[in-house]
Amino acid sequence: MRLSEYFLPTLKEFPKDAEIISHQLMLRTGMIRQASSGIYVWLPFGYAVLKKIEQIVREEQVRAGAIELLMPTIQSADLWRKSGRYDDYGAEMLRMKDRHDRDILYGPTNEEQITDISSHYFKSYKNLPKTLFHIQWKFRDEIRPRFGVMRCKEFLMKDSYSFDISEEEGRISYSRMFLSYLKTFQRMGLKAIPMEAESGPIGGNLSHEFIILANTGESKVYIDKRILDLEIADNVDYENDSKNIVEEWTQYYSVTDDMYDQETYEKKVGQENRLEMRGIEVGHVFFFGDKYTKPLKANVQDSEGKINPIQSGSYGIGVSRLVAAIIEASHDDKGIIWPKSVSPFDYVLLNLSPKDENLAKLSEMIYKKISQNNSLLYDDTTSSVGEKLNKADLIGIPQQIILGKNSIQNNTLELKERSSGKVQVIKIDEFLKQFNNG
């Protein structure tokens, strides 16, 4: 993509209304634009990141055995009356009437709708276990939206729902999702820590939040530092490893504010391992048994012919919030530093002397060669050297390929790694070899 033809409205100034760095940087890099209070347009650069994150979430759901479908954004109020949550939900639920004066709403979550589906299709133990997920826009009418896409009204969420014949099986499904979450966040370069949490309006008594440590986070957390050293191997197996990995990751004290208890904390965690910080919630998993299946009559027959409510859990990831969370976790004073897995482009190519005809030709050649199998943003504009370099650092593409006055004479380019700032001078022919096809 040529920058001259792209739509990347970066800002030089710091936006005054943005309170946290991710919101500032998303505005400065032209990733989003506020449409109205708490509602954002995702401009091309921001949307490209969002799609990358969405795809990682999707792939790891599928690997864990979940099946994708899509539920609509607009729901009938009837199901919510049956579960008892229509009145409970309060002013955050966006309610409206259709042209026939029926109560409808913009879904803030989908437990009722998916339970209705399960009650229709899953009648026998032979249909289970099943975990279904969708990635869909939700709406919560926040009274005070803030921090950009971190706490906004219209947001993209991945929500999965597990259906099992027994509590024991349900806990196995919970473990698979737990593992899937660890893998998902790790692929994005994030350290997301599972913490015991209150289940709140979703319900149930088994629940973990996945939290990224950040000073700007809204949650206060208390953890045993040793949990920070844990990692997930690339080759874990959902069938055999899920249970052990949950045990490994829940062995240390790790709780949100709601679940904090000073006495237990001090008893369980030696002084040298105590860490009290703030964090950003990026995922939340719940096992709530028959909380929804009982009132919505989602029953299933077991192998002995007995009929019982399906055992169920739900599992959310804040897909749009993750864009901001990654920036909070990965930036410096020059701008964003995208982890490779979520960067909209693999490379940015800077031609620092675009008026030099030979250099322009060389840049074109390099642009075309690399673009064949890689995504590359080519700054072909006539901006000044300083502007180009600053913009490249600001937008945070992992690798910068820099061509300047001496490139022709020396047959060299500079390859700069955005994260470390390290620059290598490389012979152009050498560098291009890796892009030869076949």
Added chain:
Amino acid sequence: MRLSEYFLPTLKEFPKDAEIISHQLMLRTGMIRQASSGIYVWLPFGYAVLKKIEQIVREEQVRAGAIELLMPTIQSADLWRKSGRYDDYGAEMLRMKDRHDRDILYGPTNEEQITDISSHYFKSYKNLPKTLFHIQWKFRDEIRPRFGVMRCKEFLMKDSYSFDISEEEGRISYSRMFLSYLKTFQRMGLKAIPMEAESGPIGGNLSHEFIILANTGESKVYIDKRILDLEIADNVDYENDSKNIVEEWTQYYSVTDDMYDQETYEKKVGQENRLEMRGIEVGHVFFFGDKYTKPLKANVQDSEGKINPIQSGSYGIGVSRLVAAIIEASHDDKGIIWPKSVSPFDYVLLNLSPKDENLAKLSEMIYKKISQNNSLLYDDTTSSVGEKLNKADLIGIPQQIILGKNSIQNNTLELKERSSGKVQVIKIDEFLKQFNNG
């Protein structure tokens, strides 16, 4: 994917309420489930097709030079008041109030919102031309939703918007989108015919509908048959070919009911070439100049310093409707016949004697081998032979690989092409060679 683990709730009976074949087949194949009047859940098989179609639309937009972003579903009423359409739109617009009693709405389309964006970012001729697009759910509160996803309330639409400095340039952008539409529909195996059409509430005086001929279509159309023989070459070039292709495809009489005039029709089209039929609208393109940019003050400075309203057009494709339109165009009395490009799976593998241990092992081996680089649905259930064969025909995956009693003894499988029904008996080793990696 093993069918035993998938979620494909097919029906044996014909659903009674569905009036047209695509709606019937989408219900029978477990692609959709009605959530409430005119609002559907996309079950896994249906959603997989929808995603395939969405991706083809996206790729052809990007090839034509359009840039993807995403506008939110919920819009403020303010912009619609400025354009004058808030009152015009009537009861089809889903209106509501937020918790602060402000008027908001679920977007039925996005001309106002994108024009607001263009007015903010495109100030100079240097920023233009630009064509932006998004693929987003829309809501229109149809008074009588019908025909399943063909005319429903919540639907997925691709809408593009072009921004140009002059009418002449605007018509070039229009031509590029026109070509992109021809390519998009051709890739899905559809013959979509551009027809002169009324521009209706969108406005402007240059407009074409893209229509698929089908007896169940809601539009009456009058065309010169010779347009059916036209095709788009694979290697067309947007820069150089767009204008000529528009001329080629608009040389014949081809209009919808609204624009029909008997005298002209009979004068322009020889009796032997006249075709009066019904059709399904799958795309609509408009060039409307300054209809939105003028009231919303989206102005741009030209190279001589003069300030004028941006010249603009909009271009829609009914992505969710296309799922039904493809079925209308491609089915037989046994079920759906998916064109390869939109099929959720490349192959379906049927083991007709799953209780035969050796055959089960062989099926597993074939399943694993093909799945490495292809998508395959493996019917590993214990259903009867007839049920398996009927279900495979019903769901319409292009290639069926059939293993039966004699497969082990003869080392053969049957490969059945769904569209022609043609069956080849092939040596298993021979067949599997194509799936060797490297």
